[in-house]
Amino acid sequence: MSRKRTQQLVDSLGRASKHFSKGEVECLVKLFDALVAESRSHFAAVGFDCNMFRDVLYRMFGMMDDVMMDRVFRTFDRDNNGCISAEEWVGGLAVFLRGTxxxxxxxxxxxxxxxxxxxxxxxxxxxxxxxxxxxxxxxxxxxxxxxxxxxxxxxxxxxxxxxxxxxxxxxxxxxxxxxxxAFGPCLPDIKSRMAFEQKTFPETRKL
Incomplete structure (x- = not known):
């Protein structure tokens, strides 16, 4: 993603997000870009696919249940196109990490x-x-x-x-x-959520 496009996206998502600061949105967009580059899928122009997303859930949040991971993917993928966009990534994580x-x-x-x-x-x-x-x-x-x-x-x-x-x-x-x-773990536990936030949002380490 170009620097200009990234900045426009961060500005837009930062205004819309009620759970993340603009700086945190920027960190999430950078992580998103890194995951897209790593995935090398045919969705690379717009985002990453279910396989990459499942890998993220496993590596970063310790999720292992196939049914749960597929369902979490579908709740993030709001337009049902089989791909997680930057907007869906930030919007999904807002609830996943800090939802009311x-x-x-x-x-x-x-x-x-x-x-x-x-x-x-x-x-x-x-x-x-x-x-x-x-x-x-x-x-x-x-x-x-x-x-x-x-x-x-x-x-x-x-x-x-x-x-x-x-x-x-x-x-x-x-x-x-x-x-x-009640029907299976589909949210991160406190330990993995804190680890993700500390790694993704460097400023939280200084607090």
């Missing part, structure tokens, strides 16, 4: 709503939770997951329709914040 509870609830719900129909269904919960349980050779793992899904629905399905709407999900999380990532 309301923003994180909306983000997690989008991640967990696998088919985008506005509900987290029993089948979707099962699919996400099946990777999270340690498999015991003498037990049917599916039974344990079904039990977990039943527990989740009992606790979170306020209108008793057998699935979670955004209203159900938000009410459950506001009642008990630990339910925010």
């Amino acid at each position: 509870l309301e923003e994180r609830i909306k983000y997690c719900f989008e991640v967990y709503d696998l088919n985008g129909d506005g509900y987290i269904t029993r089948d979707e919960m099962f699919q996400m939770l099946k990777n999270s349980l340690l498999k015991h050779p003498s037990e049917d793992p599916d039974e344990g997951i079904k039990d977990l899904v039943d527990i989740a629905l009992k606790k979170m399905d306020y209108d008793h329709d057998g699935k979670l709407s955004i209203v159900d999900f938000e009410k459950a999380v506001r009642d008990e914040n630990l339910l925010l990532e």
Whole structure:
């Protein structure tokens, strides 16, 4: 990206961002440019693809679950073109790193709503939770997951329709914040978030 284009982008995103300072936006755009150069994908003119993004989630935030990483990519990729642009990168990280509870609830719900129909269904919960349980050779793992899904629905399905709407999900999380990532880790933990910020925003080290 040319210096002039970078500066225009930083100015624009800096004005729009409510979670990052202009200096932090500049650092994020520089990191974005470095990742684009590293990815060498056919999207290089506009951004980087899912493979590069998954690599970022793994290297910088310790994420390993394939389903979760793909879903996080899709929430960042707002225009669904299979590529993360600089605007999507900064906008996505604003919620990912520093989102309000309301923003994180909306983000997690989008991640967990696998088919985008506005509900987290029993089948979707099962699919996400099946990777999270340690498999015991003498037990049917599916039974344990079904039990977990039943527990989740009992606790979170306020209108008793057998699935979670955004209203159900938000009410459950506001009642008990630990339910925010009930169906899999899709936000960075405090340690990896702080490490990322210290490395990406050099000025934070001086505070």
